[in-house]
Structures are given as structure tokens and as C-alpha cells.
Amino acid sequence: MFRSLLFIPGNNPSMIQNADVYLSDGIIFDLEDSVDINEKDNARNLVRNYLSEGHTNPSLVVLRINPIDTPFFENDIELIVTKKINYILLPKTSMDALNILNDYLTQLEQKYDLEKTKVIALVESAQSIIQINKIAKNARVEAILLGAEDLCNDLEIDRTNKGTEILFARSKVVYACASNNIISIDTPNVYIENEEFLRTDCLNAKNIGMKAKSAIHPNQLESINKIFSPTQKEIDWAKRVLEAVETNPGKGAFSLGGKMIDKPIVLKATKIIDKAKKYNLL
Amino acid sequence: MRVGTAGSKESNDCFVTVEDAKDTKIIIDSIVGAFFYDQIKETIENTLKELNIDHVTVTVVDKGALDYTIKSRVISAVKRMKTNV
């Protein structure tokens, strides 16, 4: 469970040093787009040694590797040997790419006796949106991240903050994830200084069912965490529901404040309290 | 003569140059040298040992890099030196 993931360029020691301090629920150590092509080796070595020898790692670690059709892919994946990586973030995901990744991961896991590595699929092309249900069903995929910048390039359209152009893609991600019980993660917002733009973008995503959002700058995290957390109102409501369950033992459905409370409502309340506990909001 | 460089002079990073030499020599210019010179030297020496490499001059301009950063930059510089034929 997480609300926010922050991208950190893998070749930046200053940011890596503070990776465990930033407010996001998880950190994406990036070996791909934020690392210059001549520095891929340097970034990989830095992230590898940070994970295996640094004394303060974040609680949730994601590694964005380079795409499978690059010379860097194989070396990037080897970082799972550190046993510190919770998810591999696969850019330019397609069914073919997933299958190739699966083969490489399985080989490494067997060779080094590792636990199964989970994958976050980064869908950033029209094709991957079309394939999304299959992607979501893949055994290793535990979350899907929408990459709207690249997707809009693929469609040759402009990415706007209003977001109408990506409503379809967002919805596909939401439904594919919800129906397979995995986490939907919204595309990053490129505005670092504009609070209003960021908030609008977050609400657009959250209100259609996105569960989390990625960030490209630490200063975006406060808004993202707030919007993707249960509100105080929701938490108070959930507490009342669960208290009422205690005082109505054995009843499949009962009334609370003029509304019917049945199993789906209780489940919703339970999920809210679980999140509130996890994010220290109680 | 082979040379490899890696890293930068940004805060918390270090710039490492590794080149072929007759004997192994380590030169450190660090903004925190008064506090961490010995540790920096040890990190570099251990890294060279792990890589099984000697007969190199390693020059490090350090801006407060932590041990794992120094180690990583040395590894990258050595590997780059080896491919710079």
C-alpha cells in the first residue's frame, strides 16, 4: 500500500543520501531517463552500493531499469542481488517486454536464491494501454504506473493540466488495476512550483479511482500525500462505522445515522482505517 | 596511457581520476579531509583490493561524499579506464 513514489536520479548522491528522509511512501531510484547515456554505469554503481552498504535505505525501494532493448538492461536487473529492491519499474512495458523481464528475473532468482521480485509496469504507449488487461494479469505485476508524457508523444498530442486527453488512459489503468487487485499509480506532474496545477491534477486522478501518484520533485509530495490519503472526515466516518459494528455484533446489516450499513460498507471503513494507521493519521 | 574518470564536484559527490602508474598512489583533496582523510583513503584502498587492481594513481577531489559514493565512483573510473584503450 502506498500513496506516493518519488523519482530520484540514480546518479545524484545528494538526493540519494536523503532518500529515506523525503516524504514519499516509496522511492524510485532511476537508471533510465534522468541519467545521461554516458553515466549509466556510474548511476548503476552508485545505486547498487547505496543499497548494499548505505545505512539508511527508504522503507520502499523501486528501481527503474533501462528498457529491455538497451545494452544496460541486463546489468541493471542484477541489482536485485542486493535484496533491497521491492519493485522493478519496467519502462516501455509491453507483453513482450514483460515476458523477457520475467525470464531474466527468474534466472537471477534461481541463481542467487532470491525471493520473487515484483514489477511495476510503466505504461507509456498506445499499445501498452490496449494491452493493459493482460499486463495487469501478469503474475509479477503488482502495480501499473501511467507515463502520460511519453504516451502523449506517442499520440502526437499535447499534455494539458486539464487532462481530458489522458482520461481514457487513466481510466484503463484504474479499471485494469482495480479488477486485478493491484495498485494504480498516476503519471507525474511536471509543474514543480504551481501548487494549484498539482492539486487539480491529483484530484482529477484520485476522483476517477487512481490510488497513488508518482512525483518528480520532493516539494510535490505534501500535496500528493494529502490528496491520496483518507480525509479526516472519512476517517471519522470509518471509526463510527467500526464502533457501530462492535455494538451490533452478529448483525449482517444495521442502521447508522439513517443509512444502511452492510458488509461492503464495513469493508470500505476497514480499508480506510488500515490506510490511516499505515500513514500515521490516527 | 589509460585514464578513467567518474563523478563530479557537486556537493556530496567526488570526482575520481584513475590512471596507469608504476606504483599504486592515492591522492585525496577533500573539503572534510581534516575529519575523514583516513577513512576516505581506506575506502579507496579496499575498493582497489576488491577490484584486484594495483599500479594505478587514484586522484580524488571530494566534496563530502559518503563511503558508498566514493567506492562507486572509484569502481566506475577503474572500469572506464579499462575500456579506454
Added chain:
Amino acid sequence: MINAVNRFIPDNLKPFKASDDYKNFSRRLIDKKQKQSKTVFLNSIEEAFDLFEIQSNQCLSFHHHLRNGDYVIQNVCEVIQNRKLINMHLAPSSIFPSYTNLVDLIKNHNVTNVHTNYVNGEVAKIISQGHLKGKLIMNTHGGRARAIESGDLKIDVAFLACPVVDKNGNGTGSFGKSACGTLGYAISDLHYARKVILVSDTIVDQLDDFQIDGNYVDAIVQLNSIGDSKGIVSGTTQLTKDPIGLKIAKDCANLLDELGVIKQEFSMQTGAGKTSLAVVKYVMEIMKKNSVVGSFASGGITKSYVDMLNEGLFKALYDVQCFDLEAIKSYHKNINHKAMTASEYGNPFENNPISNQLSFVVLGATEIDLDFNVNVTTDSLGSLIGGSGGHADIAYGAGVTIIISPLIKARLPLIKDRVMTVTTPGTDIDILVTERGIAINPRRPDLIEKLKNSRFPRFSINDLYKLSHTITGVPRRIEKTDEIVGFVEYRDGTFIDCIYKSKF
């Protein structure tokens, strides 16, 4: 002998005992100056030297309100050099990097002793290297006022830069081409120096409002320009954008809220650095959310505080120095933006100084140790990089004193087992806020109790210390040299630490 914070102090000096020990003593006051004759108008610093027979072995004082754009002290230094005066004792309230003429005077022993509250730049460097033949005494802002009024610091001639003066010798800094705002650090010199000379570039017929009372002024030297306005004020100090700084600032503000100190009629003071300004912003948001109106904010005043005054969030500002143009303008126009002298600000012997009325203060630190002693005087190598300023004054008096700082700066841990130099004693420091957690001084069980259910990760300072070492490695201990180049004088006139020649 070893003083109460475990520091060696030579036997001929009074050792620091406790920050409230001043209560056991009565206020000592020498006579305020009596002017002998009418205010004389002169055309150059040289004329002033002639008229008042300024000679070797004398003490000259200055304020620092023209900051890095000050021409006055530069001018006086030139004259000292031309006249080959030696063994001079200079007492500027602060020393800025632009005071380059002072460098040669020190190296050539024209100036052998210095009293100041803050020193930075080349002068700091050469004093740390041992070039000052006599000693450097560092006071707090309030302590300097005490030293002057008690006669501990005897000033022969005070050269006080004054943006605008009138024919009666009254003066103000609130407007004019070299405007600098309030002249809080000039007032003790004005009242107690043997001779007082105002140095100005703007003379008007009559000032209705003035901070400098002409009854104390012996002479006015008129120059073409007393300072460079670009160096006098910063444009506007910007808030930090650094995510770690912002986190620390936000945590600090939320912590203050949790402690319940942001409430009706509260008062506050902060440093003027980028991170402190972010704290001010977040405190402002909390005040607005809870409809809180504070009684006053004090200190060196910046635009951030002026905005809060204008928005009705504070009833008044007490200003000892203006840091930017907005502060100067506000001081000039708004009667609720009031001047305070250095004595009213932080002199422990003053009747209820502002520093005793503060609900909370937020300060920085170069180093802090396991006893919560704070160093803002030297860096971790022992070289001079600043000085108390008002740090020790307000840390003592405030209801809650918070230090904000990253735990690690470029591989250097903030927390040491012993700081290189003690500026402010640990008894007056309450909470350390870093990006990786907070540490509450065990001397404040009341705060520990208030925060017992807090969401903030709370550590002992020892735990934070050890945590920083797991990240950076254990830094080598730097041994000090034996050579004493100066002293840190606590606000009550006792001595809290020595300043040693730096090895580096």
C-alpha cells in the same frame, strides 16, 4: 580554571557560572555622557581626528547597520593607517567582509584589540590565524550594551554612521539615500562613549522623528556618501527551496503548534536565514488557520515580518536592525513597527528586556553537543565564522528555544560530543529539530510530557549523534591549539569559552 560548561578560562577572568547568575548582581552604570559644547559640523574624518585628538592606544566604536555597504569604518581605518596610529582598540558591533581596510590594520598592529558581536570574511580568517596582537572579545548584542554601560568596555570615540541628521545633531536611519532603518546597536555608544561623532551624507533642517538624540552628539562629519545602498540591505532574502530545509521548517512550525505556543498574544523571534524564513511562513499559515493574533515579533526584521504586521497577524514589531528594504520602509511609516535598542533587546540588567518576553525563538547552529551547548562562533575546524549576535540573549529568555539544522552538512555531523566553541549554554536550548527527528533537552520534562503522544520521531540527542555517525562514519576529533586569540564573553560579563588559533 574550568567554568560551568567545562571550558578553560584564564584565572584573571570571571568564569561563566549560569545563565541566570546575573540575578545575583546589581546593574552597574557609569555616568551617561555630558556634552561639553554645541555640536560641531566637520567635513572629513581627518578633521574629527584632529579636533578630538584621537591618538594611539584609544578605543573607537562603530555600529554595523550599514552592513556590507559601510564606508565609515573603512574611512576611519584609512585615517588610522595614514596617521600611523598604533595599538588601537576597535569595537564595531559586527565585522563584515567589506571591512577590508581592517585586515591590514590588524596585520600591521595598528589595531591590536577588537570587541565585536559577529565577524565574517577576511578579518575573521586572519584573527583565527593569529594575526591580532591583542585579543578578540566577542559579546552578544545584549552583552555589548551591558559592557558599555558598565564601563567594562570604555569607548573613547564612537563614530556612528547616521543616514540623516539635522542642524541640532539629531539623527535617524529611517530614510535618506543610505537609509538603513533602526539604529538599535548605536544607542549604548551614543550614551556612554566619551565623544560621539555622527557621520552622515544628508543634513536637513529639522527632524521631527529621530532615534539619535543630538544632546549626546559632539560632532557631525559630513561625507558625500556613508555607504553603498546595495551593500546596506539585501534585496529580499528568499525562502529556502531546498526540500530538506522545507521539511525541517515545516516540522518546526508543526512542533510549535503541538506545543501550544502559537496562541493569542504570543511573541516570537527567528534568525534571518533561508530556512528560518520558511519557518515564519509556516507559522503564519497556522496563525491564519486558527485566527491567532500575536502580540509582537522581534529581531532583525525582514519583509516576512512586515507582511505579518500589515496583515494584522502581529500587533507590533520590535526592531533592532532592518535586513531589507521593506523593513526600512515599514519602520519609517508604521508606528507599530518600533525600534528597540540593543539594551532593550538583550541586556540582562535591563528592566524586562524583549528577549525575556518571547514565547519562542527559532535559531540555527554550526554545532551542538550532547549537553545541548551550541556553537555559532566557529566552524568545526575552530575558525571564526560568526558569533552570537543575539543568539545567547534570546535563547535564555524565550519560553521555548528551538534549534533547526540538517543533521549532516556535506558529510559533517551537526552533533559533536563537545562543540569547538561554546556560544550558548545547553541549559538554554530546549529542542533540536533535524530532518531525521527531534531531540528534547532532558532539562525540559514539561516539553517531554507535552509531546509524549506526538507523531514526531523523538530521539535522545545521543541517538541522533550515533545515527549521524552510521551515515557519515566517525569524524576525527580536531584538537585545538594552545594559543588563545580571543574570548567568548557571555552576556553577563563572565567568560564562557576561549577562542583558539586555528590550525587550518
